[in-house]
Amino acid sequence: MTPDTQEAFFNAYTFGFCEKCGFTRGQSWKWSMEEMARTTGCNAIILPVCAWQDHAYSTQIDSVSPDVMDEADVAAVCAHARRLGLRVILKAMVNCRDGYWRAYIRFFDHPVPTEPGWEDWFPSWTDHVCRVAEMAQAARADMLCIGCEMVGADHRDGNWRRLIRQVRARYDGPLTYNCDKYQEDHLTWWDALDFISSSGYYPIDEIEENFARIHQVSVRAGKPFLFMECGCPSRQRSQHRPNDWRFGGATDLQAQKEWYEAFTRAILRHPFIRGAGWWDWPATRLYPEACGPDNSGYCTYGKPASETLRHFSAQLSAPADKE
Numbered sequence: 215m216t217p218d219t220q221e222a223f224f225n226a227y228t229f230g231f232c233e234k235c236g237f238t239r240g241q242s243w244k245w246s247m248e249e250m251a252r253t254t255g256c257n258a259i260i261l262p263v264c265a266w267q268d269h270a271y272s273t274q275i276d277s278v279s280p281d282v283m284d285e286a287d288v289a290a291v292c293a294h295a296r297r298l299g300l301r302v303i304l305k306a307m308v309n310c311r312d313g314y315w316r317a318y319i320r321f322f323d324h325p326v327p328t329e330p331g332w333e334d335w336f337p338s339w340t341d342h343v344c345r346v347a348e349m350a351q352a353a354r355a356d357m358l359c360i361g362c363e364m365v366g367a368d369h370r371d372g373n374w375r376r377l378i379r380q381v382r383a384r385y386d387g388p389l390t391y392n393c394d395k396y397q398e399d400h401l402t403w404w405d406a407l408d409f410i411s412s413s414g415y416y417p418i419d420e421i422e423e424n425f426a427r428i429h430q431v432s433v434r435a436g437k438p439f440l441f442m443e444c445g446c447p448s449r450q451r452s453q454h455r456p457n458d459w460r461f462g463g464a465t466d467l468q469a470q471k472e473w474y475e476a477f478t479r480a481i482l483r484h485p486f487i488r489g490a491g492w493w494d495w496p497a498t499r500l501y502p503e504a505c506g507p508d509n510s511g512y513c514t515y516g517k518p519a520s521e522t523l524r525h526f527s528a529q530l531s532a533p534a535d536k537e
Contacts, residue, residue, distance in 0.1 A: 223530055224357070224440055224489030226258035226303060230291065230497035235280050238290035243497040247291075250495045251298050253503075253520045255527025258301035258356070260442065260491045261291055263349065265308045265342045270318040270366075273334035275308055277342040285349055291497075292353035303491070305359040305392065305442070306346040308339065317394060320366030336373045340380060347385040358385050359442055363394040363413055371402050378406045392442035395457060398428050404435040409488070414444035415457030418473050421480045429486050440489030445512045446473035448519070465510040471518040478526040492523070 227250050230243065237243060250256060265277040276282065292302050308316055321331045343360050350358040360381055367373075374391075381389065390409035393401055398412050410432055416424045432439040446452050448470035449462030456473055481487050493512050501509055506516020514520040 222301070222356075222488075224258045224301060224303065224491070225256045225527055225530055226260045226301070226489060226491045227254060227256045228305075228443065228491055228494040229259040229261055230283070231262050231494045232264050232309070233283050233287070233497050235282060235284045235287065237283060237498050238287045240498065242500070243291070244294055246495065246497050246500040247294060247300075248298065249500065249503070249515065251300060253515060254492075254523040256300070256492070256523070257527070257530075258303060258489075259291075259295050259495075260303045260305050260359070261288065262305040262307045262362070263288065263346045265306075266311055267308055267319075267338075268310070269312045270310055270314045270316075270320065271330055272310075273321075273330045273338060275335075275338040275342050277345055285352070288349045289353055292355065301356040302353065303357040303359060303442075304346055304350040304353070304355045305362060306343040307362045308342065308364075315363070317363050317365040319364060332367075332370060332373060336370070336377070340377045343377060344380055344384055347381045350387065351385045355385075355387060357388045357390060357409070359390050359392050359411065360407075362392040362442070365394050365397060368393060368397060368401055374403050375406050378403075390440070390442065396424075398431045404431075404437055407437065410435060410437045410439045411442035411489075411491075412439075413457070414441035414477070414490070415446075416477075417455060418453040418476050421476055425480055425484050425487070429484065432486055438488045439486060440491070441487065442489075442491045443493045444477065444490055445493035446470050446477075446519075447510055447512050448517055449510045459512070462510070465508065467507060467517050467519070470514070471522055474514070474519040474522040474526075478522060482526075482529060 265275050266281055267275045295302050325331045388408035390411040393412045395413050395415050404410050446456035448467050450466040452462040453469045453473035455461045503516040
């Protein structure tokens with residue numbers, strides 16, 4: 215890890231979640247990235263390479279398929295990001311085709327004949343992460359995230375350490391893993407990584423207490439910390455449950471802005487936090503900016519929360535002005 219990477223604040227937006235193979239053959243994604251940079255002031259993108267498995271107890275992960283962006287897509291996105299002066303974090307992910315959250319991927323801890331097991335699933339997952347690691351190396355990505363919110367697999371210390379060794383043989387940059395909210399102090403293998411990261415979907419009235427708890431995790435592990443995911447939809451009451459895209463009533467731009475204001479102020483009060491990965495910015499499906507006030511999702515485009523992000527970005531570039 216270079217000193218520059220260690221000290222830099224990754225003010226990032228997740229870009230292109232679940233885009234498919236060949237999405238960069240068009241041009242709309244370039245405009246989308248340019249609009250993200252223009253309206254938010256972010257200095258980085260997080261590019262998730264999302265593989266698929268049929269269900270939470272499937273042991274076969276489809277990494278090379280029309281549903282998964284390929285090496286050409288990753289190279290194109292990274293190159294355009296560089297032209298815009300943006301850093302790039304690549305992120306290996308898996309989703310379940312039946313709609314279940316990846317946190318529910320779980321198998322028996324002791325092998326049972328005829329039942330699917332970790333010994334079947336982890337090699338397939340490792341293959342996908344190693345493929346993404348090779349993409350990251352080829353693109354000279356600034357960081358690689360080796361998984362996301364895999365709560366059911368987090369306790370498999372030995373499997374993750376073996377995976378990390380294989381990844382380091384393919385990618386020489388800094389590594390992290392995106393644990394889920396409230397899980398930061400449950401992982402036993404942070405020492406094998408370079409950064410601790412998590413999904414920071416904390417309710418507006420729980421931000422300070424969780425930042426204090428996470429700080430202790432960072433201190434104990436002796437590792438820098440960043441939020442690989444964080445954000446809030448623009449729905450009524452979503453500032454109180456920002457992790458749930460189904461929660462809330464009608465569109466409420468102020469609810470999103472209120473959460474962003476509280477979260478960014480808290481980050482500035484806690485300099486141990488070295489990054490924030492806002493969720494999420496579409497690549498090929500970005501709505502027109504004028505339609506922002508009618509959109510109840512996470513993206514801040516055309517919404518008051520974008521002003522909050524621009525202000526936050528300006529404060530990051532002027533450290534003396536931090537609270």
